[in-house]
Amino acid sequence: MLRxxxxxxxxxxxxxxxxATERFPSPEFSQGYQFPQITTPQPRDQVLSYIDIGxxxxxxxxxxxxxxxxxxxxxxxxxxxFSLLYFGFYRHGCICSIGAIQNVxxxxxxxxxxxxxxxxxxxxxxxxxALFFGRVFCAGVCPLGMAQEVVLLRPVKVPLWLDNxxxxxxxxxxxxxxxxxxxxxxxxxxxxxxxxxxxRMGGSVGMLIFGVAMLLLATVVGRPYCRYLCPYGVLxxxxxxxxxxxxxxxPEDCHACHLCADACPYGAIKPPTPEVGxxxxxxxxxxxxxxxxxxxxxxxxGAGLVRLGSPLLAQVHPEVRLADxxxxxEQGRVEGRTEATEAFFIHGLPNMDAYREAAAxxxxxxxxxxxxxxxIGLVLGLRIICMSVRRHSQEYQADPAACMACARCxxxxxxxxxxxxxxxxxxxxxxxxxxxxxxxxxPQ
Amino acid sequence: MSDEPRKMTRxxxxxxxxxxxxxxxxxxxxxxxxxRGRAQSTVWQIDPDKCTQCEKCAxxxxxxxxxxxxxxxxxxxxxxxxxxxxxxxxRPDDTEAAENQRCPTNAIRRSFVExxxxxxxxxxxxxxxxxxxxxxxxxxxxxxxxxxxxHDRCIxxxxxxxxxxxxxxxxxxxxxxxxxxxxxKG
Numbered sequence: 045m046l047r048x049x050x051x052x053x054x055x056x057x058x059x060x061x062x063x064a065t066e067r068f069p070s071p072e073f074s075q076g077y078q079f080p081q082i083t084t085p086q087p088r089d090q091v092l093s094y095i096d097i098g099x100x101x102x103x104x105x106x107x108x109x110x111x112x113x114x115x116x117x118x119x120x121x122x123x124x125x126f127s128l129l130y131f132g133f134y135r136h137g138c139i140c141s142i143g144a145i146q147n148v149x150x151x152x153x154x155x156x157x158x159x160x161x162x163x164x165x166x167x168x169x170x171x172x173x174a175l176f177f178g179r180v181f182c183a184g185v186c187p188l189g190m191a192q193e194v195v196l197l198r199p200v201k202v203p204l205w206l207d208n209x210x211x212x213x214x215x216x217x218x219x220x221x222x223x224x225x226x227x228x229x230x231x232x233x234x235x236x237x238x239x240x241x242x243x244r245m246g247g248s249v250g251m252l253i254f255g256v257a258m259l260l261l262a263t264v265v266g267r268p269y270c271r272y273l274c275p276y277g278v279l280x281x282x283x284x285x286x287x288x289x290x291x292x293x294x295p296e297d298c299h300a301c302h303l304c305a306d307a308c309p310y311g312a313i314k315p316p317t318p319e320v321g322x323x324x325x326x327x328x329x330x331x332x333x334x335x336x337x338x339x340x341x342x343x344x345x346g347a348g349l350v351r352l353g354s355p356l357l358a359q360v361h362p363e364v365r366l367a368d369x370x371x372x373x374e375q376g377r378v379e380g381r382t383e384a385t386e387a388f389f390i391h392g393l394p395n396m397d398a399y400r401e402a403a404a405x406x407x408x409x410x411x412x413x414x415x416x417x418x419x420i421g422l423v424l425g426l427r428i429i430c431m432s433v434r435r436h437s438q439e440y441q442a443d444p445a446a447c448m449a450c451a452r453c454x455x456x457x458x459x460x461x462x463x464x465x466x467x468x469x470x471x472x473x474x475x476x477x478x479x480x481x482x483x484x485x486x487p488q
Numbered sequence: 489m490s491d492e493p494r495k496m497t498r499x500x501x502x503x504x505x506x507x508x509x510x511x512x513x514x515x516x517x518x519x520x521x522x523x524r525g526r527a528q529s530t531v532w533q534i535d536p537d538k539c540t541q542c543e544k545c546a547x548x549x550x551x552x553x554x555x556x557x558x559x560x561x562x563x564x565x566x567x568x569x570x571x572x573x574x575x576x577x578x579r580p581d582d583t584e585a586a587e588n589q590r591c592p593t594n595a596i597r598r599s600f601v602e603x604x605x606x607x608x609x610x611x612x613x614x615x616x617x618x619x620x621x622x623x624x625x626x627x628x629x630x631x632x633x634x635x636x637x638x639h640d641r642c643i644x645x646x647x648x649x650x651x652x653x654x655x656x657x658x659x660x661x662x663x664x665x666x667x668x669x670x671x672x673k674g
Contacts, residue, residue, distance in 0.1 A: 067630050068566025071605050079562040080609065084668050085640035087531045136643045143646045148517070157661075160529040163646075168514055175510045231647035244643065246550050286506040362657065387540040387656035 096135065097165040100185065103127055104169060107184035108177035110451070112289050115460070117451040123184040124193055132187035137243035140187060141166045142276040143234045145218070146225035153226035170276075171283055178284040178291060182270060182277070183449035189270050191239045192262040193450070199266045199309035207311055208431065210272040215423040218275035223412045227405060229361040238269060266309030267448065281445040291442045291449050294459040298439030304453035305440055312446035313453060317437050331432055339425040346421025347414050354413035358406050367402030370395050530661040532648040533669050536634040538658035541619035541626065545635055548650040549617070555642035556617030556635050556650065558595070558610045563672045564632035567605035573625035573633045574598055574608055590624050592616070612638070631671075639667050 103123065110120045131140065139147075144167035151159035170181035182189050202210075217233075224230045234240070238258040241247030247255075261268045270277055284290075293304050293313070305313040323331070350357075358364045362384065369385050372378045374395055381389070388398060442453070454460050496504075534545070534556065545556035570582065574596050579588040586594055595614035601607045610633075617635060625633040637659075651659035662669065 067628075068568055070563065070565070071567045073602060073605065075602055077601055077605075077607075080607070082559060082561060082670070084670075085638055087639035087642070087644060087664050087667050090529060090664065093529060136645075138643065138646050140646075147646065158528060158530075162529060164518070168518060171510075172514055175507050175514075230652070234645065234647035235652065241550070244550050244645075246552050247649075283510055286503050286510065288507065383542055383655035387542065390540050391538070391656070 093160075093162045097162060097169070099130060100166060100169055103130075103185045104173045104180055107180040107449070108173060108289075111180055111183050111291065111449045112177055115451060115454045117455055120184050120451050124190050127185050128187055128190035128194065131185065132191065132239075132243045135187075135243075137187050137237065137240040138234075139163055139166050140237075141170050141181065142186070142188065142274060143231065143237070145275055145279075146221060146231045146233055149222045149225040150228065154228060171279060174280045174283040174287060176288045177449075178287040178289070178444055179277075179280045179447060179449050181280060183451070186270075186276075187243065188237070188239050188274070189267060189448070191242065191259070192267045192269060195259050195262050196266055196309055197263045200264050202265060202311055204311075207271075208427070212423065212427060213272050214275055214278045216420055217273055218278045219416045219419045219423075221275050223357070223409075223416050224360055227358075227361060227408050227412060229358075229405075233275060266311075270448065271310060271446075284447075285444045287444060290444045291447050291451075291453075293440055293442055293453050294457050295463050296459050299458060300440060301458060302440070303456040303458070307452050307456045308442075309452065310446060310448055310450070312443050312448065314435070314437065314441055314443050316439055317435055328432070328434065332429070335425070335429045335432060339422070339429070342425040343418045343421035346419070346424070347417035350413045350417030350420065351410065354409050355406070357413055358409040361402075361405050361409075363398065364402045364405055367398045370398050529664045531637075531639060531644050531664045531667050532642065532651065532659055533637050533662045533667060534635050535658045535660050535669055536636075536671060538656050538660075539619070539622075539635055540656045540658070541623035541635070542655050543618045543620065544653050544655070545650050546616045546618035548653045550645060550649050551641060551643070553615075554617040554650075555637050555639075556619075557612050557615045557638045557641075558617065558619065558621055558633055559636045559668075559670070560608060560610050561632045561634065561670060561672050562607075564630050565608070566630045566632075567601060567607065568629065569604050569606050571598075571606065571608060571625070572628035573621040575624075577624075591621050592618065596621060634671065636668055636670070 103126070106123055107120065110116055110123060131137065139162055144163045147159055147163035148167050150157050170185070173180050184190075221231075221233045224232050236251075236254070238251070238255040241251050241255055258269055298316075300316055302315070305315060359368075366384045366388060369378070369382055370388065373381065373385060546554050549555050572590070574590060575582065575588055576590040581588060584598055589596065593614045593616055595611045595616075597609045597611055599607050599609070619635045622633045622635055625631055648659050651657075
């Protein structure tokens with residue numbers, strides 16, 4: 045019955061559509077009039093997007109070399125500016141690795157979307173590099189990071205408690221962004237990208253205020269977006285502790301002079317741990333056991349709580365909002381139509397279609413919100429556990445998870461200084477300082 | 489390299505393991521992407537069948553003026569003298585004076601072809617993509633005017649800002665190799 049009704053409706057619709065194009069027959073011109081050509085300017089060539097991937101790879105490799113091998117902040121700044129100009133202003137900040145998370149999520153959970161090669165490469169390459177060299181993507185490639193890097197004037201230390209609390213936000217942001225992308229609701233990372241409107245030279249007033257506020261904040265707080273919002277940073281943060289080559293501040297024995305920790309604008313340098321802890325081993329063990337037992341409870345509680353909020357989350361999807369509004373209109377509980385319901389009526393489909401589609405989307409949100417809740421619970425639990433686990437370190441170390449590999453600390457390390465001096469005074473002029481000094485001292 | 493075999497610490501071993509697992513995951517993802525067939529890049533386009541000419545295309549685009557422009561498919565056009573894509577509903581008379589025109593920016597140029605036919609050409613440099621003329625043509629005419637995203641202007645944002653606000657979900661991803669959704673082939 046329903047099928048027949050649909051068929052009749054389809055036929056009706058087709059006949060109306062056909063009528064629309066036959067209202068006035070195309071004239072038969074007598075004087076050999078030719079239709080003007082319809083121009084169809086083509087989009088950016090595919091080859092150029094392969095070049096983008098090549099540039100990304102080269103920039104990542106160069107960043108790794110400059111940070112880990114050459115240990116030169118000055119050279120890295122050149123790369124920072126290049127990346128800002130290329131990936132930011134020339135490519136308009138699109139596609140970026142951060143936004144590519146959503147394309148990957150969409151492709152993973154929707155068979156009808158095929159992940160473009162560029163999006164896939166931008167998502168995977170920085171992660172691959174993180175597994176070997178740490179967060180070199182953050183160091184000199186990411187246009188969002190670079191925008192904040194160049195405005196940093198006088199960084200203040202963020203209190204540890206605040207840093208820890210805000211540091212949890214990116215994990216939630218990542219979870220929510222993946223949920224919305226996987227359900228085809230919205231690409232919130234792109235919608236709330238604070239700097240993309242500077243790259244495009246245009247955007248809404250709200251985003252301009254957000255962007256300017258972020259840039260102002262970035263003058264005194266080192267990279268606020270990267271540390272307290274960036275969802276891609278979460279993935280890099282999880283992978284970079286396992287990097288094969290990591291940032292090592294002092295080339296030899298650390299003097300524990302604290303200079304590097306003062307210089308780090310991102311609070312990523314952890315001081316040596318005292319020999320004797322504040323809590324006894326037994327106490328620590330008990331605490332860890334309690335926290336580990338708490339973890340499943342947190343995961344379940346999170347899953348349950350977010351699942352309760354699933355209907356609210358589903359409202360982000362335009363189809364769900366449309367169906368809700370249609371229902372209210374059908375019941376006569378609201379007056380008038382919105383633009384969306386108006387558009388729906390123009391197409392003349394039965395309300396039932398919208399309801400059915402919205403129900404399917406809601407179901408996906410129900411599943412998704414379980415997972416999101418469990419993720420939030422897991423993140424909270426694991427972060428508390430990580431905070432209570434004692435580290436062992438005799439020297440100042442860059443926390444590989446938080447270190448943006450900006451190379452600022454090297455220049456301040458007295459041990460590094462001695463190394464560079466030795467290189468400069470030595471026989472083999474391998475460092476740029478050495479080259480410069482020889483050039484100036486050479487008699488003409 | 490020293491000759492005696494150095495024992496790997498537990499931490500180092502675990503790190504190696506996790507890195508291996510990470511590489512495998514990335515490799516798996518890469519394989520998944522490749523195996524999904526030719527991963528073609530996509531661009532945004534307006535589906536004329538879904539478009540309701542809500543005028544949001546003119547303002548929601550991140551570009552100003554918008555990347556959306558009116559496109560005239562001449563093969564469908566009736567070449568009417570009394571064109572409702574061109575002439576406003578309320579107008580003093582039927583001349584080509586600005587106050588008679590529907591287009592807010594006078595972006596449609598009319599020229600006489602032969603009695604009684606007139607040709608209408610969109611001046612893209614003036615068109616703001618509001619779709620007011622498209623609505624007139626769709627309602628009273630043959631529907632030869634449609635809105636399309638022009639790819640010499642569109643910067644192909646990962647998420648189209650117009651798609652975010654489009655009430656009829658008319659902005660869709662299309663293969664970059666076939667970037668226009670015209671009603672006629674050509």
